[in-house]
Amino acid sequence: MDVLDKDKAAESRPGASDSGSAVGGGTVTAPAGDRRRWLALAIVMTAAFMDLVDVTIVNIAIPSIERDLGASFGAIQWITAGYALAFAAGLITGGRLGDIYGRKRLFLIGISGFTIASALCGFAATPEILAGSRLLQGAMAALMVPQVLAIIHVTFPAHERGKVFGMFGAIVGLGAVSGPLLGALLTQWNIAGLEWRPIFLINLPVGIAGVLLGRKFITESKAPKALRLDLVGVVLVTVALLMLIYPLTRGRELGWPLWGHLCMAGSVLVFAGFVAYEKRKTRKDGSPLIELSLFRVKSFAAGITVQLTFGIVLGIFFLVWTLYMQIGLGWSPLRAGLTGVPFSLAVSVAAGLSVQKLVPRFGRKVLQTGALTMATGLLVYIWEAGRYGTDIHAWQMALPLTVMGLGMGLIVAPLTDAVLSGVPREHAGSASGLINTTQQMGSALGLGLVSVVFFGVVDDRVGSAAAGSAVVGPGAVGTAFVDGFQHALWWAVAVLVVIFGVMFALPARPKQHVEESAVEAAS
Numbered sequence: 439m440d441v442l443d444k445d446k447a448a449e450s451r452p453g454a455s456d457s458g459s460a461v462g463g464g465t466v467t468a469p470a471g472d473r474r475r476w477l478a479l480a481i482v483m484t485a486a487f488m489d490l491v492d493v494t495i496v497n498i499a500i501p502s503i504e505r506d507l508g509a510s511f512g513a514i515q516w517i518t519a520g521y522a523l524a525f526a527a528g529l530i531t532g533g534r535l536g537d538i539y540g541r542k543r544l545f546l547i548g549i550s551g552f553t554i555a556s557a558l559c560g561f562a563a564t565p566e567i568l569a570g571s572r573l574l575q576g577a578m579a580a581l582m583v584p585q586v587l588a589i590i591h592v593t594f595p596a597h598e599r600g601k602v603f604g605m606f607g608a609i610v611g612l613g614a615v616s617g618p619l620l621g622a623l624l625t626q627w628n629i630a631g632l633e634w635r636p637i638f639l640i641n642l643p644v645g646i647a648g649v650l651l652g653r654k655f656i657t658e659s660k661a662p663k664a665l666r667l668d669l670v671g672v673v674l675v676t677v678a679l680l681m682l683i684y685p686l687t688r689g690r691e692l693g694w695p696l697w698g699h700l701c702m703a704g705s706v707l708v709f710a711g712f713v714a715y716e717k718r719k720t721r722k723d724g725s726p727l728i729e730l731s732l733f734r735v736k737s738f739a740a741g742i743t744v745q746l747t748f749g750i751v752l753g754i755f756f757l758v759w760t761l762y763m764q765i766g767l768g769w770s771p772l773r774a775g776l777t778g779v780p781f782s783l784a785v786s787v788a789a790g791l792s793v794q795k796l797v798p799r800f801g802r803k804v805l806q807t808g809a810l811t812m813a814t815g816l817l818v819y820i821w822e823a824g825r826y827g828t829d830i831h832a833w834q835m836a837l838p839l840t841v842m843g844l845g846m847g848l849i850v851a852p853l854t855d856a857v858l859s860g861v862p863r864e865h866a867g868s869a870s871g872l873i874n875t876t877q878q879m880g881s882a883l884g885l886g887l888v889s890v891v892f893f894g895v896v897d898d899r900v901g902s903a904a905a906g907s908a909v910v911g912p913g914a915v916g917t918a919f920v921d922g923f924q925h926a927l928w929w930a931v932a933v934l935v936v937i938f939g940v941m942f943a944l945p946a947r948p949k950q951h952v953e954e955s956a957v958e959a960a961s
Contacts, residue, residue, distance in 0.1 A: 475593050478656045482656070483606060484648060485549050488552075488613075488641055492556075492575065492579075493522065495637045496617075496621070497757055498625065498764070499621050500518070500764075507562075508565070509565035513565035513568075516572070519683075519885045523882055525580050526875055527679045527683075528577050529580045529872075530875050533584035533588065533875075538661065539660070541658070544582075548585065551577075552641070556638045560639035584874055585870070587870035587874070588869075622775025622776070624636040667727075668719055671726060675712050678709045679879065681705035682883075685701045729869075732869055735860040736943060738857055738860060741853060744805075747936055749876065751884065751930045751937075753884020754885075754926055754930050757885055758923055762922075766915070766922075767830070767919075778839065780836045781843040784846075788845075790847075790851075792848045798947070801945070801946045805944065811848065812844075812846055812849070813934040815840075815844075818838040819838035819842070820927050823920055823923055823927075828920060857869075894922075895922040896919060
């Protein structure tokens with residue numbers, strides 16, 4: 439008997455709706471004894487890890503790409519932020535397409551396209567081709583990634599989701615901070631004289647394996663009622679996101695033109711028009727791009743806000759951190775990548791413990807502790823950067839990075855758990871798309887803000903040094919980068935304080951942990 443037959447049999451039993459129901463001819467929750475769902479989990483988590491690594495792996499290879507392709511700062515911004523831009527603009531649509539046409543189908547399309555785009559990035563001959571391939575890669579990731587959370591949400595019963603999201607959180611943390619180390623190793627090794635190119639080509643065997651195994655082990659699922667794609671909604675939300683994020687990513691290079699400010703202000707009006715249209719679409723045929731009813735779920739609305747602001751912190755920190763170590767301190771990619779190992783280990787450990795051990799007992803206090811812990815780590819880092827300047831050593835960074843990693847781990851896994859806890863299964867794709875969109879939009883905003891909170895300070899310091907000397911020495915540049923790094927981290931601390939306050943709106947305990955306790959009591 440295959441998975442689909444088992445699910446049909448399960449649906450005919452009384453109480454089957456507690457663990458799952460059929461969705462548009464597919465399945466929602468696999469039977470508790472079915473091992474294939476764990477193989478499916480491994481496949482989608484590997485895909486999520488691949489995407490997360492690709493977000494940060496490029497940062498460490500920026501100097502190598504600049505040298506090899508002669509890329510300008512504007513091109514580098516597009517190579518780094520373009521991925522996040524295309525990703526953020528397409529995630530909502532990608533999530534809804536999964537609800538309509540099948541999450542397995544969209545996952546396979548997305549991972550196939552992502553693999554092809556990775557090959558194009560790896561063989562790019564010019565900065566323009568690389569930037570365009572990164573945009574395509576981000577668009578394909580927007581089809582793939584929303585299906586990851588949706589497949590998890592509809593495959594596992596509520597009492598197992600805490601464990602699964604704990605694993606997912608560990609993967610998120612490991613992926614986010616493994617990118618720099620992996621990028622450093624691949625760039626430093628200069629495999630076959632390819633320099634930075636293996637950071638993209640490494641995706642090819644992983645992507646091909648994901649396609650082949652995904653076809654076999656992932657079970658299809660859709661929304662229970664026939665939905666149609668809201669094309670007007672797709673256009674409106676994409677235009678609104680581009681109007682907001684594009685000026686931020688190009689503003690500094692273009693001298694902050696008036697049209698950029700008008701564009702960002704106009705995005706608010708387009709977002710308002712989008713919301714009005716979605717309300718009308720809901721009344722008309724019940725097939726909006728975004729289920730606005732999700733925002734009436736307090737945990738979802740609060741969680742989305744936290745995702746957005748937390749994305750800003752990550753967007754600022756990872757790019758600034760890389761530039762500070764490689765350009766400001768003059769470290770090699772490998773030395774910079776190895777410096778992040780304590781961060782990576784701390785995130786993975788804290789993420790695994792938070793959902794499985796801490797959240798069931800302490801609820802949202804775990805997330806709030808994470809925000810304060812991460813802010814504390816940033817403050818220690820600010821102090822050390824000022825105290826030791828350009829003479830700071832990697833081992834001296836271990837303490838603040840470990841503290842920051844523990845804080846991040848206490849946030850990333852429980853946050854996803856809390857946001858999805860009250861979401862109906864039929865809207866899993868739409869909700870997952872929104873979760874990822876807000877985090878990526880926050881990350882893109884953070885990358886855009888780097889121009890203001892980091893490069894603005896660097897330019898001022900270098901300009902002041904140039905005014906007093908005919909030649910600006912490397913010491914002056916290093917000092918300017920240290921000052922810019924500290925300034926950017928103060929912004930990150932301020933955002934984390936805001937996040938701490940917003941977290942009071944999260945549920946005291948996510949719904950699935952309440953249900954899990956009930957299941958354990960019944961057994």
